[in-house]
Amino acid sequence: MGREEQHDLEPFQRDPCLINKNLIMSLVSLCLAAGSLPASADSSVTFPWPDIPHVPEQYEPVPMPPGFKVVVTGQEGPVFADHRGHTLYTWPVRQLRNGPVGERKGQPSCDATKYTVNSGLMSPYPPGFELPEVATRPSCIDVWNIVVAPKDAKPVGKWTIVQRKDGISQWAYDGYALYTSVLDTQPGEVNGGHSGPSGEVGVRRPVEAPSMVPPQFQVATNLAGRMLMTSDNYSVYASRNDKPDKSNCTAKCLEEWKPIVAPAYAKPRGEFGIIERSAGIRQWTFRKQPLYTHIGEPFAKMYGADSPGWYNVFTQYTPKPPADFTVQASPTGLVLADRNGKTVYMFNCADDALDQLACDHPDSPQVYRFTVCGGGDPKQCLKRFPYVIAAKDAKSDNLLWTTMWIDPMTGKKAKAGQAGALHVWAYRGRPVYTHYRDKAPGDMTADQWGEFYGYRNGYKAFWLRSDFGRGG
């Protein structure tokens, strides 16, 4: 399919290899020229999202069975999707404190069983207690749709077919059975997934399509976007002092910055190019930006972005949060905050049944959240972890940030304008919150609040950069 024909497709359907080169050139110029945007009275705070046009990440064209495609999502980058464009998920086995949960390769266990009691995987609590809302608790396959393989399906590459115990043939990728989430209703949504590290939870993960990066690189997902890393996990940087396809980092600059050298056999690929710094010394570029690592920086850190003119390279950024949000400096790093500078928290929850169903969204039992936010009392929750309120006419231009009406006394969705209902901001289909003990911008007193450090049933701050903790 040529470039002209690409215009007829939705953005997620376009071949990323054929993105308009003029756009790339504009992007490069803006990237190299633009400074970061101030977002706080604190001059050390820089806004992670540059003021440049959104360009989606490119992915490798891998063979797929008929009916599947790749969708470039705002949070997770390129993921595999079904014919509707709905994200595919797997549930790889994880060892929790008291035993494993999830699925082994070729052995789907998400089935029609309606679990009624907890499994006791959550030390120190024993098993056998009746789960909340047990009469209406769905089964695993009520909320995780099996991706059924037709009778004539044939394996392609990493795509295989597994036989379920219930007799259904199911598509699998890399051996793991594939599902879609009932929380996703349109292409590009990843509401079945979990933001940030999974902690002590058997979470489902969107199935990433392979990024189009040379073997020396990888892409890491964080809440600011898809950050380019070296394959050995060091952050990749570019300099505003460089020009498109021209490095100006020489002499003393090289004492702090190390060009990422392309081996003699390497060839340009996708948006990755190669420039010759000097005879025989070839340097990788991305979207024409010469690439570097920061000498002496520990792996997986972002310290180099503190050097004037230098910035982390992202293959794509997450959509900018709505204007009701700000970015603040905390003792740990950069955190998303509301318009008053109060740190924003996300609520994480998976129940302690063998199928580990999510309890972190408004359609799930709210007793878990009420437990940790207000001792079971919704009124206390409203005081201690208030929702981030959205204006009634607030709108978002992306799938990640949305608004919803919530009945704060039930914690569940409400009709627009319903008495007592609040119009709130949500991320990935889950409301976001602030905390009553945070007084000043950058306070983060509720990070890790709840069961198992806020991963199992509790709150985690919306980390954009964490120099010290696990959040970044």
Added chain:
Amino acid sequence: MNNDRNSSFGRAALPAVLGALLLPAAGAAPRPDVSAKDWAPPNGRIGYVLWHEVSWGLRETPNKEECPNGFNIGPREQFAELYPKDGKKRTLEETQLKREAEIWMPNTSPDEFPFHEATGKYAIGVNLDGKVSPEDFESDDGRKGIDNQLFRVVGCIRNYRLEGELGIITTKWRAQKPFNRVTFELTGVDSIRNDPDVTVSYYRTLDNLLAGPTGNYLPGGSQRVDAKWGKRFMATAKGRIVDGVLETEPFKQLLVPEDGMGDPAINIFKSAQLRLKLTPESAEGVLAGFLDVEQWYYAMNTSWATHHAAYGQASAASMYKALRRLADGYPDPETGENTAISGAMDIKLVQVYVIHPEQQ
């Protein structure tokens, strides 16, 4: 994983900085005659980085005399008492979630379980309020009026004793986790033995400790002040050195970072005072103050999930009641209830050169 801001940062600038400070070559500690009584650090300036928090001011005796009623039981034992395996059907909401609710929304109603406070005449700490009251302790060196009510709360909880998880692990984290790195710098020091007027500054700093071959920590390292994320930690107080012991006037408050099992928390010492025995190579003693009860409590819980607290039989819900019952400082102007509890951190530090932002 060691994800510290590695000390190779700024290494190129370090010799110049040290030279400017007229200090010996990088990596070498000042080598005074430690027996000399009037030794003074170069330029009157010496830093000490915290590497070891021995305990939350617990004075443990070999026969556990401070715990005549034994140790407290923890979350696992309390749960088993409340919900025995008797065949009765129970819901998650009335069991596990009820117990977690008591952790995250604690209250001061009477405890369902007996709580064993630490008792006795002696404790570690400082006389914070200048008074000698019946509830106060005495120090081993004969100082009266020691304020350390936190000792009563945690003294008979295994987690907080040297045999507990905190005793075993926290020290390691204090040394290893970069978020936990804090440094005191003394300036205007004319004598490390006796000086009536010194200034003590407190910083969050960024560098790895200088480790010896046997896991000990050596003097002579350097610590860069964290001027980016660490501004809120900076504090200064006046102090005096008498017979080699530094005593400070109260810092208005000190924020002590506490990165436990994941992302960081912070403890707040109000009216904080240092009492440290100094040598040119190390310092040892206590950081005392009134700990903000709510902050201390939630910092504990966000650093220690029920699972890990259960290892050391630390029941958060029971501890909260004791904290509030024994709180002895900073009364709420409206309710009159004390919002802070006297306590002390038993600490060890090692000499470092402090590198300020303008020198980095």
